Amino acid sequence: MIVQVRDDFDLGKIAESGQCFRFKPHEGGFRIVHREHRLFIRKEEEERFYLDCTEEEYEKIWRSYFDLDTSYAGIRGKIDKASDPYLAAAAEAERGIRILRQDPWEMVITFIVSQNRNIPMIRRSVEALCTCAGELHEDRTGQPFWTFPGPERLSRLDRETLLGPCALGYRWKYVQEVSRRAASGSFMTECLEKMSDSEAMEELMALPGVGPKVASCILLFGFHRLDVFPVDVWIRRVLDEEYPQGYDRGRHMPYNGVYQQYLFAYSRSRAERKAGLAKEL
DNA sequence: AGGCAGGTTCTTA
DNA sequence: TAAGAACCTGCC
Numbered sequence: 001m002i003v004q005v006r007d008d009f010d011l012g013k014i015a016e017s018g019q020c021f022r023f024k025p026h027e028g029g030f031r032i033v034h035r036e037h038r039l040f041i042r043k044e045e046e047e048r049f050y051l052d053c054t055e056e057e058y059e060k061i062w063r064s065y066f067d068l069d070t071s072y073a074g075i076r077g078k079i080d081k082a083s084d085p086y087l088a089a090a091a092e093a094e095r096g097i098r099i100l101r102q103d104p105w106e107m108v109i110t111f112i113v114s115q116n117r118n119i120p121m122i123r124r125s126v127e128a129l130c131t132c133a134g135e136l137h138e139d140r141t142g143q144p145f146w147t148f149p150g151p152e153r154l155s156r157l158d159r160e161t162l163l164g165p166c167a168l169g170y171r172w173k174y175v176q177e178v179s180r181r182a183a184s185g186s187f188m189t190e191c192l193e194k195m196s197d198s199e200a201m202e203e204l205m206a207l208p209g210v211g212p213k214v215a216s217c218i219l220l221f222g223f224h225r226l227d228v229f230p231v232d233v234w235i236r237r238v239l240d241e242e243y244p245q246g247y248d249r250g251r252h253m254p255y256n257g258v259y260q261q262y263l264f265a266y267s268r269s270r271a272e273r274k275a276g277l278a279k280e281l
Numbered sequence: 282a283g284g285c286a287g288g289t290t291c292t293t294a
Numbered sequence: 295t296a297a298g299a300a301c302c303t304g305c306c
Contacts, residue, residue, distance in 0.1 A: 116301080116303095117303080117304090118305090120305095121303075121304070121305095167302080170300090170301045170303095171301095171302080
């Protein structure tokens with residue numbers, strides 16, 4: 001089916017934004033796995049996207065997954081160019097990023113796995129966790145794909161699998177312990193839903209392998225808490241270099257997390273351009 | 282070859 | 295409470 005989207009929606013930018021690790025480039029678009037669903041999506045022309053699903057499935061699954069009922073143009077529009085020119089430039093350059101509504105449990109494990117690693121390594125580990133412990137499905141073209149494993153199945157993986165095929169390194173213990181807690185019911189993502197942002201942060205940071213950065217990412221990407229502002233090395237650099245007098249989060253409520261994504265992507269794309277130039281010389 | 286990568290934890294002062 | 299080292303692993 002064809003879906004018309006008038007709002008910011010750039011699949012490539014979303015795929016590179018570091019919020020999702022199961023976007024696979026395919027025939028000019030992306031294959032995406034979300035829960036037990038798989039989608040192929042491609043931009044056809046301005047504001048028009050082809051999705052290989054039924055209208056019903058789009059309404060039930062994908063419309064919400066892509067958060068298409070939120071106006072990111074509107075959120076960008078709240079930035080005051082005069083008082084914050086850097087953020088305004090970042091948002092303009094990175095227009096098209098959205099915050100997906102991904103599975104909370106998958107985000108918990110994914111961001112524990114992400115610590116101290118780069119995107120390709122995270123992708124590899126996440127994919128391996130799926131093939132080692134997820135459920136095998138077939139998409140409508142007959143292609144096999146694996147779901148992200150729930151706590152029960154994940155907690156059954158042994159040390160050798162977590163360390164070998166999944167290449168988790170020292171993080172294997174975190175993944176094992178957290179999935180055991182979730183399987184036993186002592187940790188439940190559902191409980192976080194009704195908590196405030198700061199209460200949920202505390203709860204998440206009580207898990208082994210979860211510090212402030214990982215907890216923030218889990219809340220922003222797994223619970224759609226759009227005001228949570230993850231600070232990683234890239235953002236640290238931006239804040240130090242561009243906001244020496246301090247970055248006013250109060251003024252950017254309740255969308256600090258969305259703006260963080262613009263700042264993050266902008267910082268990285270500028271670093272890449274710089275690296276590219278250096279290489280040419 | 283040694284440092285570093287989208288961080289956390291453990292150890293020291 | 296605040297710096298500093300260690301941690302798996304792959305990549306330049």
